[in-house]
Amino acid sequence: NAGVMQNPRHLVRRRGQEARLRCSPMKGHSHVYWYRQLPEEGLKFMVYLQKENIIDESGMPKERFSAEFPKEGPSILRIQQVVRGDSAAYFCASSPELQETQYFGPGTRLLVL
Amino acid sequence: QKEVEQNSGPLSVPEGAIASLNCTYSDRGSQSFFWYRQYSGKSPELIMSIYSNGDKEDGRFTAQLNKASQYVSLLIRDSQPSDSATYLCAVIGGGYQKVTFGIGTKLQVIP
Numbered sequence: 001n002a003g004v005m006q007n008p009r010h011l012v013r014r015r016g017q018e019a020r021l022r023c024s025p026m027k028g029h030s031h032v033y034w035y036r037q038l039p040e041e042g043l044k045f046m047v048y049l050q051k052e053n054i055i056d057e058s059g060m061p062k063e064r065f066s067a068e069f070p071k072e073g074p075s076i077l078r079i080q081q082v083v084r085g086d087s088a089a090y091f092c093a094s095s096p097e098l099q100e101t102q103y104f105g106p107g108t109r110l111l112v113l
Numbered sequence: 114q115k116e117v118e119q120n121s122g123p124l125s126v127p128e129g130a131i132a133s134l135n136c137t138y139s140d141r142g143s144q145s146f147f148w149y150r151q152y153s154g155k156s157p158e159l160i161m162s163i164y165s166n167g168d169k170e171d172g173r174f175t176a177q178l179n180k181a182s183q184y185v186s187l188l189i190r191d192s193q194p195s196d197s198a199t200y201l202c203a204v205i206g207g208g209y210q211k212v213t214f215g216i217g218t219k220l221q222v223i224p
Contacts, residue, residue, distance in 0.1 A: 042201070102203075103159065104157045
C-alpha cells in the first residue's frame with residue numbers, strides 16, 4: 001500500500017514563474033491537507049480538500065495561491081508569480097476521514113531564485 | 114484561536130536517559146492527540162496517537178494524556194542518538210475541527 005506521494009521532490013523557480021505541486025493521497029483516503037514549513041519553523045496549515053471540494057482554505061494566502069483536488073488525479077497546489085518568500089517545504093497529508101490520523105508525504109522543497 | 118503549545122527546545126538528554134516532551138492545548142473539547150517525529154529535512158512521521166486519559170505505551174514510547182489539565186506528553190525511555198529529531202504535538206479539536214500542530218520540540222540525545 002503506497003503512502004502519500006508528492007512530486008516533484010525539489011522544484012526551482014525564478015521570481016514571477018508558476019509552481020505546481022502535486023499530491024496523491026494514500027489509497028482509500030479522500031481527505032487531503034497542505035502545509036507549509038519554513039526553515040526552523042513549525043508546520044503551517046494552508047488548505048483542506050476533499051474530492052472536488054475545498055473545505056477549509058483559511059491558511060492559504062488570498063493571492064497567488066490556489067488548490068484543487070479533482071475527481072480524477074492528484075491534488076494540486078498552485079503558486080502563481082512566485083516570490084522568494086515562497087521558498088519553503090510544502091507537505092501534503094491525507095486521512096481517511098477528517099478527524100483521523102494524517103499521514104504525510106515526503107514534501108516538495110521549493111526554491112525561488 | 115485554538116492553540117497547541119510546545120517548548121521549542123532544544124531539549125538535551127544523555128543517551129540512555131528518559132526524554133520527556135510536553136504539550137498543552139487550549140481547546141477543552143479536543144478529542145484526538147498525536148505525536149509526530151520529524152528528522153531534519155524529512156517529513157513528519159506518526160509515532161503515537163492517544164484518545165483517552167491515561168498512558169499508552171508502544172515500545173520505548175509512552176504517551177500520557179490528561180484532559181482535565183489539557184496536557185499531553187511523550188516519554189522516550191532509553192533515549193538513543195537516533196531519537197534526535199523534532200517532535201510535533203498535534204491536536205484535533207472538538208466538533209468539525211482540523212488538526213492543529215505545535216511548533217515542535219527539538220530533542221538532542223547526547224552519546
